[in-house]
Amino acid sequence: MTDPAELDRFLAGVERRAYLQARFAVQDEAAALDVVQDAMIKLVTSYRERPAVEWPLLFQRILQNTIKDYYRRQKVKNAWQVALSTLGLGDRHDGDEESAEYDPPGDEEDDPAERLAQGQRLAIVEKCLQELPLRQRQAFLLRYWEGMDTAQTAEAMGCTEGSVKTHCSRAVAALGKALARYGIEL
C-alpha cells in the first residue's frame, strides 16, 4: 500500500513544472490547472501502486496524453464554433481570461532594474516557448527540463527516438532564432 505522503511529495515536486508545461501548451491558466489535475487523478487512481521510481515517466506520459486530448477536444470545439459563428451564433471565448502575469520575485532580488530585466527575460522565454509547435515544445521540455534521456522522452511522447532528436534540434534552433529577435543570444 503506497503511503499517500510519498505520493504527495512526488506530485508537489513536479506540479509546478507540469503546470507550466500545460500552460505553454493550452495557453490558459484554468485549462492548464484542469490538465494537471486530470493527470494527477489518472496517476493516483491507476498507478499509485507502481514503484515510486516509475512515477516520473508515467506522470509525464499521462500529462502529454492529457494535453493531446485537450488539443483534440479543442479542435472539435473550434470547428463547431466556426460553424456556429458563421450562423451568427458563435459565443465568445468565455474562459476567465486571467492574465499570465507573474508574481513579483521574492525579496532576495534587491535591484529593481535587474528584477524588471529578469521578469522581461522570463516573459520572452515563455512567449518563445509558446510559439514552438506542440511536439517540438514537448520534446524540448521533457528532454532538457525534465532531464529525460532520448528513450524516455520517446516513450513519454509515443514516438521514435529519431523523432525526439529531430524535434529537439528543431526546437533549439527555433528558440535560438526567436530569442535572438529579442536580443537574447544562446
Place this chain on the structure above:
Amino acid sequence: MKKLTSPADSLVRHLDALAQQIPARAANRLEHRRKQVVYHPEAAMRQHSSLSLGRRWLHQHRIMAGSLLLALLMGGLGAYHLNSDRQHTVGEVDAALLGGDLPPGAYTNPQFVQWLQEHAQQ
C-alpha cells in the same frame, strides 16, 4: 543585450525561475487540487468528472443547437428556392396572359373553357 551561457542550460535556468514565479493563486490551486487528489481521490474524481460532464453536456447541447439551426437554415433555403421557382412560374403565366391576344377575362368565361376542351379533343 544579455548573453546567456549555454543554450539548454540557460533555458532550463529560465524555466526553473518561471516555475518558481507562477502566480500565487495558481500555486495555491495546484496545492489544493493535489491534496484533494492524493488524500480524497474519490471526491476529487467526482468533482472533476462532474465538471467534465457539465462541460460535455454544454458542448453536446451546443452541437445539438447548431445542428438544429443548420437544419432550419437548410429548410429555409429549400423553401425559399421552391417559392422563388413558383413565383417565377406565376410571373411567366402572368406575362403570357397579359401579352397574349385574348383578354384575360376570356379565361374566366365558362363557354371559352368548354370551347377549349372541345377543340383539344379534336
